[in-house]
Amino acid sequence: MKNRRDLILEEMGLTPVWRLRGSASLAERAPATEPPARNESRVTSNESLQPATGDRRAEIMSLDWTQLKQRVAGCTDCPLHAKRNKTVFGVGDEDADWLFVGEGPGADEDAQGEPFVGQAGKLLDNMLAAISLKRGANVYIANLVKCRPPGNRNPEPQEALQCEPYLHRQIELIRPKLIIALGKVAAANLLASDASVASMRGKVHQYRGIPLIVTYHPAYLLRSLADKAKAWSDLCFAVRFMKDLQISKTATI
Numbered sequence: 001m002k003n004r005r006d007l008i009l010e011e012m013g014l015t016p017v018w019r020l021r022g023s024a025s026l027a028e029r030a031p032a033t034e035p036p037a038r039n040e041s042r043v044t045s046n047e048s049l050q051p052a053t054g055d056r057r058a059e060i061m062s063l064d065w066t067q068l069k070q071r072v073a074g075c076t077d078c079p080l081h082a083k084r085n086k087t088v089f090g091v092g093d094e095d096a097d098w099l100f101v102g103e104g105p106g107a108d109e110d111a112q113g114e115p116f117v118g119q120a121g122k123l124l125d126n127m128l129a130a131i132s133l134k135r136g137a138n139v140y141i142a143n144l145v146k147c148r149p150p151g152n153r154n155p156e157p158q159e160a161l162q163c164e165p166y167l168h169r170q171i172e173l174i175r176p177k178l179i180i181a182l183g184k185v186a187a188a189n190l191l192a193s194d195a196s197v198a199s200m201r202g203k204v205h206q207y208r209g210i211p212l213i214v215t216y217h218p219a220y221l222l223r224s225l226a227d228k229a230k231a232w233s234d235l236c237f238a239v240r241f242m243k244d245l246q247i248s249k250t251a252t253i
């Protein structure tokens with residue numbers, strides 16, 4: 001009889017490939033095909049782009065959760081505010097050990113004001129369930145930018161730069177033990193790197209002193225079944241990292 005995890009993996013189309021294995025899978029890193037860029041339509045007006053000055057960052061970094069949510073809800077500091085329906089602040093356990101960061105809201109998220117609620121969200125929830133996690137319980141989910149880029153294009157560098165202090169403050173308030181960057185845009189901005197997802201996978205990076213692991217964005221995985229096995233391998237890598245962290249903490253007590 002199949003257990004719950006097997007049923008979840010089967011639903012995700014990940015069986016028989018997705019199986020928790022020992023540390024051997026860490027060495028099974030094959031070069032991955034770079035995810036295709038999202039729709040490339042561009043915002044041409046920068047008229048509402050405010051400089052991400054030190055003063056602005058310092059002001060944002062002084063906010064508590066309530067103030068930060070209010071600040072984001074009323075933000076007009078970059079052109080993305082013009083076409084949004086709702087800001088998408090983030091959701092989950094504000095004391096979470098796990099923080100998942102995507103690039104920005106899509107149409108469903110823009111309508112509902114919550115990250116990862118469409119098909120990609122369903123896949124993310126299944127990925128979490130496969131490693132015994134769930135949204136809201138020791139998990140926080142956020143995006144790099146809080147307003148939907150029109151047409152699902154990637155955020156412009158200036159838009160990402162302008163919105164980054166909000167995520168920075170969220171991370172400071174949560175203090176997660178591990179950040180999972182979902183997709184190239186999130187990884188590139190958090191790590192200030194232009195490297196491919198394929199080359200960033202399988203390593204523990206650092207974002208302001210917090211460990212960070214890179215994997216594919218669930219929306220990309222919906223289009224690229226072959227890379228689901230790699231994403232599963234990344235999640236197993238993350239689970240092992242968290243277990244090792246716990247063991248080393250226990251050993252030093």
Ligand code: SF4
Nearest residue numbers: 075078081146147163
């Ligand atoms: Fe403000 Fe970020 Fe929305 Fe731009 S994307 S308007 S910086 S909340």
